[in-house]
Amino acid sequence: MPVSPDYRPEPRFFDLGAVFADAVQAADFPKTVLRFRNDRAAAEVGLEGLSEAEWIAAFGRFEPLPGQPGPIAMRYHGHQFRHYNPDLGDGRGFLTAQMRETPRAAALRERGDRPRLMDLGTKGTGQTPWSRGGDGRLTLKGGVREVLAATMLEAQGVPTSRAFSLIETGEALERGDEPSPTRSAVLVRLSHSHVRFGTFQRAAYLGRKDQIEALIEHVRSLYHPSVAAGDAPGLLAAIVESSAKLTARWIAAGFVHGVLNTDNLNVTGESFDYGPWRFLPEYDPAFTAAYFDQTGLYAFARQPEAVFWNLTQLAGCLKLVAEVEPLTDALNGFGPAYIRELRAAFLMRLGVHSLGEAADQRLVDTTLALLREGGAALRWEPLFFDWFGGFASSARALSGPRAKSYQGEAFDAFRFALMEHEPDRIERLEHPMFAAREPEEMLIDEVEAIWAAIAEADDWAPFQAKLDRLEAARLAWGFTA
Structure with a gap:
């Protein structure tokens, strides 16, 4: 294989x-x-040279890549909507390969660290010992939705797994929550790690101190090498920091994951496993993504609370090998880290430099107040699009389709806070995307229209066109996760 x-x-x-x-x-x-092949991601792990036939052999039939021992279904437990489930594990997917990033890919990242260890994980590859009676398959619609979610989030600067491959598999699936029979697919995602909070929970549930110690060393050495060997509270603090960053960037993106169970959060602070996700149609703290989230447990504004609750479960696992007080201290770092990361995320999305804690917080507060007042007439994503680059975009915003939303006391406070901040890389405004009247959004009506074209006419053109526009947006924004 080349x-x-x-x-x-x-x-x-x-x-x-x-x-x-x-x-x-x-x-x-x-x-x-x-149906989809991510050549940019493939180049980051040295797999861009595969022909279509070789790609299908590797990611449709799962013939092992060079140096890979074959797929494994990972074992883990988890809290699902805060109810503990010891019968989890990879039930319709597996870890198929791990490899290092290329040096060039590492250099392009925000900090230019050493090449990271990367995973290729699957979804829809069939039954495993952990399928719990399920068929182990993925609907083609589910695969299309994951490609769209991951691509949008990457463009917005959210730490995320990336859809690597989507192959239609020719089976008719029965599902209770969508029209059936429906088409099937197998998805491969590229992620920094698939080690979940639930991986630790399983070891703790079994009372296996040795397994906890092995996991700590594995995660520390590969994903958080600045942490000293054996320092469980230090590792927890590092995971707290990365989780706070992820949560803050979800909020700045107006994203609702939908299912923030402990098996859906990992040790690298990377968003993955997209099921009933949504982007906010307008500012709404109570907005939920999953129809089965009857109590709003994972609503938009409750996501920080959900992530912190999950971190406390991880900390509980580490009590087998560490004292409670330093673990508590590490957990208590989440709140300050989240607020700090939220300020940074809002400034990133508005394309302006930091001016200091007080001025930055004022900008966050006035942005949220304007979004709250603007409602459906303003929406979440358009505000960040209209005012990207700060006051340098005032003429563009005030002559655009939302000009009527930019008046009144809430807007005056926002404008004053924004004027304090200098643009960051103002040359980005020269990108053709900013000449458009509307930004790229990912609202449910468009997602359903893209799927309808595929389901009704096998028309993949709208899907590909959306991906092309999102790639242009990624380059225009110039964000890094």
Whole structure:
């Protein structure tokens, strides 16, 4: 298989042994039709040179990539809507490969760290020992939705897994929550780690101090190497920091994950596993993504609370090997870190420099107040689009389709706070995207229209056109996660 010279296989999770995962095989699918291939992501791990046939062999039939031992279903537990479930694990997916980023990919990241260890994980690859009676499959609609969510979030600067491959598999699936039979697919995602909070929970549930210690060293050495060996509170503090950043960037993006269970949060602070996600149609703290979230547990404004609750469950696992007080101190860092990261995320999305804590917080507060007052006439994403670059965009915003929303006391306070901040890389405003009257959004009506074209006419043009526009937006914004 013609991998790049920069392809560096490093299947490290496999080294932890059979107590953490089970060897599995992918289902034998009736057909394999390539629907999406992320060549930019592939180039970051040395796999851009695969032909279509080789790609399908690797990510449709799951023939092992060079240096990879074969797929494993990871074992974990988790709280689902705060009810503990010890019968979880990879039930319709698996870890298929791990490799290092290329040096060029590492250099392009925000801090230019050493090449990170990356995972290729799947969704829809068939039954495993943890399928709990499910068919282990993924609907094609679910795969399309995950590609769209991950692509949008990456463009907005949210730390996220990336959709790597989507292959239609030719099975008719029965589902109770959408018209059936429906088409099937297998998705591959590229992520920094698939080690979940629930991975630690399983070891703690079994009372296995040795497994907790093994996980701490594995996660510390590979994902948080600045933490000293054996320092469980230090590792928790690092995970708290990365989780606070992720949560803040979800909020700045107007994103609602929908299912913030402990098996859906990982140790690198990276968003993944997109099910009933939504982006805010307008400012609404109580907005939920999942129809089954009857109590609003994972509503938009409750996401920081949900992430913190999950972190407390992780801390509880670490009590097997560490004292309570330093773990509590690490947990207590979440609130200050979240507020700090929220200010940074709002400034990033508005394209302005920091002026100091007080001025930055004033800008966050006045932005939220304007969004609250503007409602459906303003919406979330358009405000950040209209005022990107700060006051340098005033003529564009005040002559645009939302000009009537930019008046009154709330707007005056926002404008004053924004005027205090200098533009960051003002040359970004020269991108053609900012000449458009409307930004790229990802609201449910558009998502459903993209799917309808596929479902009714096998028309993939709207899907591809949306991805092309999101790539242009990613380049225009110039964000890094």
